[in-house]
Amino acid sequence: MVKPLIGITMGDAAGVGPEIIMKALSDPQIYEISKPVVIGDAKMLQRAESFLKTGLLIKAIQNVEEAEFKFGVVNCIDLNLLPIDLPYGRLSEKAGDAAFKYLKKAIELAKDKKIDAISTAPLNKEALHKAGYMYPGQTEILAKLTNTTDFAMMLSAPRLKVIHVTTHVGLVDAVKMINPERVYTVIKLAYNTLKKAGYSNPRIAVCGINPHAGENGLFGYGEEEEKIVPAIQKAQTENIKVTGPLPADTVFFRTIRGEFDIVVAMYHDQGHIPIKVLGFETGVNITVGLPFIRTSVDHGTAFDIAGKGIADEKSMKEAIRQAAELIPK
Incomplete structure (x- = not known):
């Protein structure tokens, strides 16, 4: 079986995005069904690893071809946009700007067929707006940047x-x-x-x-x-x-x-x-109608618990699994 290559965007790094990504990628089953590559800041993943202690190696890369797809290695297309001391749990224009640019990069990779699908960690709409991107959310960004009208x-x-x-x-x-x-x-x-x-x-x-x-x-x-x-x-x-x-x-x-x-x-x-009664922790948001599959966690940035290592990664794992499942056969 050819494993699909899934691009995982980091979302707002002041929230739980980096830690739920690291937790999700500490599950070997993710590597059995997909080839994951993170689009974000490698240093933010490393900061999450400093308190999660997953034992994963973070590999900063510039393009997909450099990725090493094996369990234990987290490949990150490193846009290097954020300061290492970005505060957790606080609204940040810099984090909003970076979240937009992570998604934009993922869209470019998907349009160029470098990745097969996108799974997104959450961004903060207020931070996005503070950075000058006046979109209601990630769905509308995806539609705009792919010229999609029916979604x-x-x-x-x-x-x-x-x-x-x-x-x-x-x-x-x-x-x-x-x-x-x-x-x-x-x-x-x-x-x-x-x-x-x-x-x-x-x-x-x-x-x-x-x-x-x-x-x-x-x-x-x-x-x-x-x-x-x-x-x-x-x-x-x-x-x-x-x-x-x-x-x-x-x-x-x-x-x-x-x-x-x-x-x-x-x-x-x-x-x-x-959906939320049936599976609040495992629900996944999927945008259909795009030229590629996009899935997302069905929760927000959780600023109140960011940086504490207690965020639940189930929805992130399910988003990756659903992306792999929904890719055209």
């Missing part, structure tokens, strides 16, 4: 995958933004992503908006019939195995039970709550 957030936890029609907007605005074109686009993104990952005929469930998916007009004002049903019908004419709109209070259980491979959620909390 969506997919969350993955053990036994459940969810993709979102809308995300970071208020509930009233989310309902207004839902339309057949967007729902159809997200169904197609779900289908294409799973198809490339090796699913022969992905089974897609689509949530309704209202309780009981409207129950034939009993709840709401016909939103399901107006905004969702036309998209499902269009996808079905293309032989996509898609079902819905289904009540959100049962569809996630049915998916966990094995009836569906992925759920299309209409808004943020509809999709996030079941």
Whole structure:
């Protein structure tokens, strides 16, 4: 088996990024499924190693060709952007700037086919803005720098995958933004992503908006019939195995039970709550629609515990594993 080369961005180095990366790469199973290379500052990894004591050797490199892919060696494409005394747990313009540049470098490597996928440690949005990069988050940076217009957030936890029609907007605005074109686009993104990952005929469930998916007009004002049903019908004419709109209070259980491979959620909390209940520490954020696979931890920079060596690396490990799994076969 050819192991995929996964670029791991360090995120905001004032947060837990460096330590969860070091902890994740201390698991030999990561090297059994992938060839990981970190994009960041080697000195920040070394600083994390000073209190983690993993015994890993950090190898600073300038390009992927210099990497030594074996357990015990952490390859880091060293951009050397930060001072060694960068304070943990404090908002930093320098750290925000570096986090952007780590991601930009990873995107360049992915576009040049030097790496097969990107897994990102968390950045801090306020630090990003202080550095002059006015993006809502990493997803929007990825979309902008790859000229991607049709993309969506997919969350993955053990036994459940969810993709979102809308995300970071208020509930009233989310309902207004839902339309057949967007729902159809997200169904197609779900289908294409799973198809490339090796699913022969992905089974897609689509949530309704209202309780009981409207129950034939009993709840709401016909939103399901107006905004969702036309998209499902269009996808079905293309032989996509898609079902819905289904009540959100049962569809996630049915998916966990094995009836569906992925759920299309209409808004943020509809999709996030079941994922975080099922696997808060192992949830992974996946951006679909990009020209390459991107996965991310499903948590923030955790400034309150940064530098203490207690951050949980499970989501980072799962992000790397999911990246390896979702790369087109």
